Amino acid sequence: xxxxxxxxxKVGINLPEGIExxxxxxxxxxxxxxxxxxxxxxxISAPLDALITGDLAEKVFGKKDNVLLKVLLAKLKFDSExxxxxxxxxxxxxxxxxxxxxxxxxxPIVWNPREIALLDNTNLSNSLKERFFSILxxxxxxxxxxxxxxxxxxxxxxxIELFQKWDQLSIQQCYEEIVMKTVQLTPAHWCSFxxxxxxxxxxxxxxxxxxxxxxxxxxKSSIMLLPIIDLLNHDYTSKVEWxxxxxxxxxxxxxxxxxxxxxxxxxxxxxxGNEELLNGYGFVLExxxxxxxxxxxxxxxxxxxxxxxxxxxxTLPIIDDFTTYAFDVNTKQNYSTKTRxxxxxxxxxxxxxxxxxxxxxxxxxxxxxxxxxxxxxTIGKSIRPRFEGLQGLRNALHRKLDDLALPTSEDxxxxxxxxxxxxxxxxxxxxxxxxxxxxxxxxxxxWEKEWLKDHKSQLLTMDKVLKYDTSFADTxxxxxxxxxxxxxxxxxxxxxFVLWIVVKTKNNSFIKKHQWVNEDLQVYTxxxxxxxxxxxxxxxxxxxxxxxxxxxNETITLDQTNLAxxxxxxxxxxxxxxxxxxxxxxxxx
Ligand SMILES: C[S@@+](CC[C@H](N)C(=O)[O-])C[C@H]1O[C@@H](n2cnc3c(N)ncnc32)[C@H](O)[C@@H]1O
Numbered sequence: 201x202x203x204x205x206x207x208x209x210k211v212g213i214n215l216p217e218g219i220e221x222x223x224x225x226x227x228x229x230x231x232x233x234x235x236x237x238x239x240x241x242x243x244i245s246a247p248l249d250a251l252i253t254g255d256l257a258e259k260v261f262g263k264k265d266n267v268l269l270k271v272l273l274a275k276l277k278f279d280s281e282x283x284x285x286x287x288x289x290x291x292x293x294x295x296x297x298x299x300x301x302x303x304x305x306x307x308p309i310v311w312n313p314r315e316i317a318l319l320d321n322t323n324l325s326n327s328l329k330e331r332f333f334s335i336l337x338x339x340x341x342x343x344x345x346x347x348x349x350x351x352x353x354x355x356x357x358x359x360i361e362l363f364q365k366w367d368q369l370s371i372q373q374c375y376e377e378i379v380m381k382t383v384q385l386t387p388a389h390w391c392s393f394x395x396x397x398x399x400x401x402x403x404x405x406x407x408x409x410x411x412x413x414x415x416x417x418x419x420k421s422s423i424m425l426l427p428i429i430d431l432l433n434h435d436y437t438s439k440v441e442w443x444x445x446x447x448x449x450x451x452x453x454x455x456x457x458x459x460x461x462x463x464x465x466x467x468x469x470x471x472x473g474n475e476e477l478l479n480g481y482g483f484v485l486e487x488x489x490x491x492x493x494x495x496x497x498x499x500x501x502x503x504x505x506x507x508x509x510x511x512x513x514x515t516l517p518i519i520d521d522f523t524t525y526a527f528d529v530n531t532k533q534n535y536s537t538k539t540r541x542x543x544x545x546x547x548x549x550x551x552x553x554x555x556x557x558x559x560x561x562x563x564x565x566x567x568x569x570x571x572x573x574x575x576x577x578t579i580g581k582s583i584r585p586r587f588e589g590l591q592g593l594r595n596a597l598h599r600k601l602d603d604l605a606l607p608t609s610e611d612x613x614x615x616x617x618x619x620x621x622x623x624x625x626x627x628x629x630x631x632x633x634x635x636x637x638x639x640x641x642x643x644x645x646x647w648e649k650e651w652l653k654d655h656k657s658q659l660l661t662m663d664k665v666l667k668y669d670t671s672f673a674d675t676x677x678x679x680x681x682x683x684x685x686x687x688x689x690x691x692x693x694x695x696x697f698v699l700w701i702v703v704k705t706k707n708n709s710f711i712k713k714h715q716w717v718n719e720d721l722q723v724y725t726x727x728x729x730x731x732x733x734x735x736x737x738x739x740x741x742x743x744x745x746x747x748x749x750x751x752x753n754e755t756i757t758l759d760q761t762n763l764a765x766x767x768x769x770x771x772x773x774x775x776x777x778x779x780x781x782x783x784x785x786x787x788x789x
Pocket of ligand 1 (some may be wrong): 230481
């Protein structure tokens with residue numbers, strides 16, 4: 201560290217008095233205020249010449265590009281030969297910085313198989329191979345495309361073959377064949393994938409946007425490294441400003457005028473959840489108020505097209521709407537779906553559930569409502585699809601929550617050790633994901649309770665039917681089964697509703713309180729006269745009829761059962777919680 205600070209002052213990095221860099225077991229290097237008087241709005245600045253930017257990559261490899269910048273860092277770190285730019289050896293120039301960079305960033309990308317097993321059933325584990333491949337592909341495509349790097353291809357044969365047989369590789373092989381060389385800093389070649397992976401993680405965990413010093417003259421996505429400034433750890437409450445001057449220096453200002461002795465100085469990497477922090481930076485925050493659960497829903501593109509066309513008010517975000525870089529303090533920008541087409545959703549619709557707001561939950565519910573809607577129902581007016589959508593969403597969240605509670609496969613990999621810190625990160629990440637899901641389920645439950653209350657007069661439960669329609673309960677139902685050889689049991693309130701409709705229409709005996717059901721039935725039959733829906737007996741209706749009347753029934757026909765079953769299917773929802781109660785919703789009431 202001393203060497204790095206000495207180098208920093210030589211190259212013009214300006215650090216205020218009263219800051220000491222101290223090693224912390226969990227956070228690595230931390231910047232601590234040592235001044236008895238405290239620090240007031242301290243600023244750290246670094247001149248352009250002390251930075252590692254895409255311009256250097258361009259001078260070495262002929263093109264300014266983030267991937268080539270990562271290759272440059274790998275070259276400086278692992279190539280024993282000098283890297284000359286304008287007569288200066290960059291390797292020698294940046295040695296103190298290169299030596300101070302962490303050997304390993306604790307991203308799950310470089311965890312061993314046992315550690316990865318601790319993440320079983322989380323998003324991070326489910327997408328690990330996909331993310332690993334996208335880094336490998338970045339490296340592979342760059343090697344193929346760049347003429348200067350073409351010359352080293354022969355030495356990269358092993359890694360290129362790994363790329364080619366990627367589909368057959370297990371996580372364990374990735375670890376053994378690639379990652380071990382990365383974490384042990386023993387890549388076969390400076391341009392190998394193992395060295396690229398080290399560099400890639402250095403960039404994901406500590407890069408800054410170049411546009412701060414080069415506004416309008418670089419791509420928005422261009423990144424760079426800022427020695428010493430990048431030693432500051434993350435706190436999402438820290439107020440900071442990133443700026444520049446006429447000489448393109450980078451200036452980090454901490455907007456806090458009372459940093460006390462012993463306090464840590466923080467940068468702010470943005471409002472990031474633990475998934476993003478763990479994946480890109482290798483750490484998590486306990487009680488992270490920015491934490492979220494990412495839900496990706498893949499729908500057939502014609503369905504997406506239909507939503508975009510008919511329900512433009514439904515918000516359909518994609519992952520890019522949330523992707524933030526190390527440098528985006530203003531995360532979760534506003535996004536507009538107006539100009540999107542179904543093709544934009546080929547990788548799915550992405551929602552980020554958070555405890556702090558219900559925005560995503562509301563949008564998700566709209567999507568589930570849309571998916572539950574029949575042709576004659578509308579999103580705004582019909583309450584049945586809203587209730588059914590809520591049940592569908594609740595089921596989906598429950599499944600995710602249940603998956604997260606399953607035991608992991610950690611014991612399958614006894615040959616590997618678990619690093620305590622990684623075990624800790626996995627636990628905090630998983631627990632927080634579960635807490636957010638439970639919170640969302642609680643919110644859905646409270647919404648359902650509210651709606652049930654608000655729409656009480658339009659809803660009918662079997663309990664209420666049995667309570668008021670005493671003739672059905674006492675005689676009409678049993679009369680249907682007088683010839684049954686065995687006692688008949690009713691599987692569900694859904695089935696009872698179908699039988700109720702069958703019996704009441706046959707006997708024309710709806711009680712006054714339930715006349716609206718009779719009216720709804722007329723409307724329903726009328727609505728479906730044109731489309732022929734009711735003229736074909738469905739397989740479900742046949743199965744229902746044969747289950748209850750295996751030897752037929754003298755007074756109840758298959759056609760009547762078909763009408764009742766269709767009516768009940770289309771006009772009820774079944775609660776997913778507890779009793780799985782079916783509730784009839786009025787069309788006209
Ligand atoms: C930009 S660097 C900060 C300097 C770093 N501590 C070092 O030793 O080089 C980012 C890395 O610091 C660590 N880090 C930053 N903020 C942290 C925090 N709030 N808690 C734990 N680790 C943190 C993580 O290892 C992360 O990858």
